Amino acid sequence: MLSLLIPVFNEQEAIEDTVREAHSVLSRSGERFEIVVIDDGSTDATPKLLRELNLHAVQVVRHPENRGYGSAMKTGIRRSSGDLIATVDADGTYPIGDFPRLLTEMHEGRADMVVGARTKRGAKVPLIRRPAKAIVSALANTLAGQRIPDLNSGMRIFTRELAERFLHLYPQGFSFTITITLAALTNEHTVRYVPIEYHSRKGRSTLRGFNGIRNFVQFLGLIVRIITSFRPLTFFAWPSVALGLAGIATIAYTIWKDANISDTGLLLTLTGLQIGLFGLLAEIVVRQRQR
Numbered sequence: 001m002l003s004l005l006i007p008v009f010n011e012q013e014a015i016e017d018t019v020r021e022a023h024s025v026l027s028r029s030g031e032r033f034e035i036v037v038i039d040d041g042s043t044d045a046t047p048k049l050l051r052e053l054n055l056h057a058v059q060v061v062r063h064p065e066n067r068g069y070g071s072a073m074k075t076g077i078r079r080s081s082g083d084l085i086a087t088v089d090a091d092g093t094y095p096i097g098d099f100p101r102l103l104t105e106m107h108e109g110r111a112d113m114v115v116g117a118r119t120k121r122g123a124k125v126p127l128i129r130r131p132a133k134a135i136v137s138a139l140a141n142t143l144a145g146q147r148i149p150d151l152n153s154g155m156r157i158f159t160r161e162l163a164e165r166f167l168h169l170y171p172q173g174f175s176f177t178i179t180i181t182l183a184a185l186t187n188e189h190t191v192r193y194v195p196i197e198y199h200s201r202k203g204r205s206t207l208r209g210f211n212g213i214r215n216f217v218q219f220l221g222l223i224v225r226i227i228t229s230f231r232p233l234t235f236f237a238w239p240s241v242a243l244g245l246a247g248i249a250t251i252a253y254t255i256w257k258d259a260n261i262s263d264t265g266l267l268l269t270l271t272g273l274q275i276g277l278f279g280l281l282a283e284i285v286v287r288q289r290q291r
Contacts, residue, residue, distance in 0.1 A: 001031075001032040001033060001034065001081065001082040001083060001084070002026065002031050002032065002033045002034075002082050002084045002085075002086055002103070002157070003033070003034050003035075003036060003076075003080035003081060003082030003084070003085050003086065004022055004026065004033060004034070004035045004036070004086045004087070004088065004099075005036050005038065005073060005076035005077070005080065005085060005086065005087045005088075006018065006019065006022065006035065006036070006037045006038070006087075006088055006089075006090050007038045007040055007069055007072035007073060007076065007087075007089070007090065008037060008038065008039055008040065008042060008046055008050075008072075008090040009039075009040040009041065009042055009046075009066055009069075009072075010042045010043060010044045010046060011042070011046055011090040011091055012042075012044045012045040012046050012049060013092075014090055014091050014092040015037075015046050015049055015050065015090050016049045016053065017092060018088070018090045018091075018092060018096070019035065019037060019050075019053060019055070019058065019090075020053075020055070021096045021097070022035055022088065022096050022099075023035060023055050023057070023058065025096050025097055025099055025100070026099065028100075029099065029100050029103060031103060032082075033057060033082070034057045034058075034059060034080065034081065034082060035055075035057060035058045035059070036059050036060075036061060036076045036079055036080050037050060037058065037059070037060045037061070037090075038061050038062075038063070038072040038073075038075050038076045038079075039060060039061070039062040039063065040063045040066050040067055040068070040069070040071070040072040041062075041063045041064060041065040041066035041067065042066075047062065059079065061075055061076070061079050063075070067172060068171070068172040068173035068174070069173055069174055069175070069176055070170045070171040070172050070173055070174070070175070070176040070179075071172045071173075073087065073170060073176040074167060074170055074176075077160075077163050077164065077167065082160065083159065083160050084103075084106065084157055084158070084159060084160070085157070085158055085159070085160055085163050086099065086102070086155075086156065086157040087154060087155065087156055087157075087177075088154060088155045089154040089155070092199060093154075093198055093199050093200070094116065094154060094155040094196065094198065094199075095116075095155075095196050095197050095198075095199070096155075098116060098155075098194070098196050098197075099155075099157075101194055102114045102116060102155070102156070102157050102194050103157065105192055105194050106157050106192075109190070109192050110190065111190045111191065111192045112158060112159050112161075112162045112184060112189040112190045112191065113156060113157065113158035113159070113162060113180070113181075113184050113189065113190075113191045113192075114156060114157045114158075114191075114192050114193070114194060115149075115150055115153050115155075115156045115181070115191065115192070115193050115194070116150075116153050116155035116156060116193075116194055116196040117149040117150035117153060117193040117194065117195055117196065118150050118153055118196060118197075118198040119149055119150065119193075119195045119196075120195045120196055120197045120198075135220075136151065136152075136178075136220065136223065137151050139220060139223050139224075140178070140181075140182060140223050142238075143223060143224075143227040143231070143234055143235055144182060144185050144186060144227070144231075144234075145231075145234060146185065148181065148185070149193045150193065151177070151178055151181055151182075152175050152177040152178050152181070153177065153196075154177060155196060156177070158180065158184075162180070162184060162189060163180070165183075166179065166180060166183040166184075169183060169226070169229070171218075171222065173218070174218060174222075175218075175222060178222055178223065178226070179222060179226055182223065182226040182227065182230075183226060183230065186226070186227065186230035186231050187230060228282070229286070230286060231283070231286075232279055232282035232283050232286060233279045233280060233282065233283035235279065236275050236276060236278060236279025236280075236282065237276065237279060239272070239275050240272045240273070240275040240276030240279060241272065241276075242272070243268050243269070243271050243272030243275065244268070244269055244272030244273060244276070245272075246268050246272075247264075247265045247266065247267070247268030247269030247270070247271075247272060248265070248269060249265075250262050250264055250265030250268060251265035251266065251269065252265075253265075
């Protein structure tokens with residue numbers, strides 16, 4: 001059975017259309033399903049609209065106060081019962097009609113997770129988000145050691161086993177999607193991507209102004225935390241190599257110019273070596289823990 005999780009916070013402009021469309025699409029898919037809507041403490045008309053829905057296989061769970069996107073997802077995972085779990089945002093940005101394509105890829109590709117990648121021509125990613133998205137993606141690609149077409153797409157399907165394995169890692173706020181993506185990739189799970197469109201959202205985004213900057217910084221910290229939890233040597237190798245090369249270059253320059261070994265060069269080289277050894281030790285600890 002498929003459990004579709006829809007976290008929602010103050011989405012009165014889109015929530016009814018989102019749930020009705022999801023219900024219609026899944027009803028035609030031939031897959032047994034349930035829809036779990038997690039109202040994360042909405043203060044607008046969202047709770048009223050959800051109460052008025054009269055659709056079978058739709059369960060509404062309400063947080064008394066806003067706890068964050070990750071908390072809503074964890075509640076949804078615990079309250080759902082499907083062996084497959086799907087997610088989609090409630091703001092009308094994702095093409096819910098493409099869920100059958102993701103399901104087909106999930107079954108035929110024998111994947112642990114299928115992500116709707118917002119890479120189709122015409123996908124309307126807001127211009128203001130693109131620089132931050134590019135920086136976050138570049139860091140994740142570098143540390144994960146592979147290209148990730150869409151790091152934090154909110155439209156995806158994954159197995160319950162995968163979701164529950166990393167349940168303790170999911171943050172209360174943003175970003176559940178980054179966490180489960182990197183956790184899956186760094187632990188050799190099969191992740192596939194299906195190109196989808198991406199539409200302009202209905203209503204006001206919470207990732208604006210100072211809140212957007214704060215979440216961007218949190219995204220960067222989250223990527224580092226996940227990578228150091230599973231592949232610490234990948235993270236520590238970069239500063240280790242950079243400092244080591246800088247130290248060697250400094251030593252070579254001072255020997256050539258002053259016939260003397262630079263204290264600064266030695267310090268940089270030894271610091272780089274120490275960071276590399278620390279990363280190696282961390283890698284050994286992680287591998288032992290995984291066994």
